[in-house]
Amino acid sequence: TRKITSPDRDHRRFAYLNAGDLFMSDVMYGPAVRKNDGRKRKTYLIAFIDDATRVIPYAAFAHSENTAAFMEVLKQAVLRRGIPMRLFVDNGSAFRSQHLSLVCAKLGITLIHARPYHAAAKGKIERWFRTVRLQFLPMLSEKHMLNLKAINRALWTYIETEYHRSPHRSLCETPLDRWARVGEKVRYPEPGDDLDDLFLFESKRKVQKDRTVSLNGMAYEIDASLVGETVTLRYNPSEQGKEIKVCHNGRFVQKAKLVDTYANCFVKRDRPSKTIEALDPEKAVDHKRESRPKQPVTSADLRSRKGDGYV
Structure with missing residues (x-):
């Protein structure tokens, strides 16, 4: 059922002035591409566009x-074009994840979600998806469908050599030329920032x-x-x-590896061993003699011990 938008709702176009003021993101269905097992699987194009x-x-x-796929693309976007002041996303589960909110908070990004059934608010990214359908997808051949690496290599070649260098109708200049004019305020990660660590789940x-x-x-x-x-x-x-990081009470403790059950057969345990050790022959007790039953004490024995000074 299609949601009918109220005609009296206030709709207005918006455009930021500086690069990095707002990144907009969404997902588009892509062509089927082969996985490692050789079978074709559907793909999703995850993209970010700078509003200005x-x-x-x-x-x-x-x-x-x-969320994992989305965060990987976001990390690359930050590495290549800096940290946006705002991130405008849809209402899908990947965009509503606690992990995305946490990473945005660490990076100082204001996370904004579009209203449900309000596609017009994402018009810029939707328009770019239309460009991809009309210009990029028809260029693809079977060699580009071999795996994700092949199709993504073709996609980025198209973006850098054609899309970024072609005049944009609403800008009256190319995206790269506009970025060069208004990109001086973009905030990039500091040299000491470990983005790989910051993006960990x-x-x-x-x-x-x-x-x-x-x-x-x-x-x-x-x-x-x-x-x-x-x-x-x-x-x-x-x-x-691969190794994972283990933290306890907010402190890093160790890097944990997968359990090697076979190797554990030969690892000495951290607790005291209960194995019975061999006795030293010189210190060994004659257990046969110790375990030999004693004779009962008679009254005659007591009288003789009394004479010997025992009693």
Whole structure:
């Protein structure tokens, strides 16, 4: 059922003056592209556009439109074109995630969500998607559908060599020329900023008695001192199986690896061993003699011991 927009609602065009004032983002359905198993899967084009210049900070096809895929494209956009003051996004689940809100807060980005059924507010990114459908997709051949790397390489070649260098109708100049004129205030990450660390996802887990925590169906080994404690796992979802960071009470504790059950067969445990050690022959006790039953004491024995001074 289509939502009918009220005709008396106030709709106004807007345009920011400086590059980096506002990035707008949305997702478009893309063509089917082969995965590692050789079968074709549908793709999603995740893109960002700078409101003032129409420059595309970054865009990429992915096999998913989830939060992990979106955050990877956002990270590349920040690395290439700086940190926007505002980020304008749709109301999809990927845009409503707590992780996106947390990363935006760390970067000092004001996160803005479009009103439901208000497509006109995202007109600039929707117009660019239309350009992609009309100009880029018809150029693709079978060699571009081999994998995501191939189609994304073709996409970025088109963006940098054609789209960015073609005069934009509403700007009366190319996106790159406009960026050169109004891009002096763009805020870029500091040299010491670790964006890879800042974009890591976080999940809380309780360390089990066998020193493990489970994440995305995989078991990771944790230090024995944290058994029974709740820890925070920091990880990149696109790098499943690699080391993850473990934090406890807000402090980094260790990097955890996947459990190697075979190697653990030969690892000395951290608790005292209960193995019975061999006795030293010189210190050994004659257990046969010690275990030999004693004869009962008679009254005659007591009288003889009395004479010997025992009683």
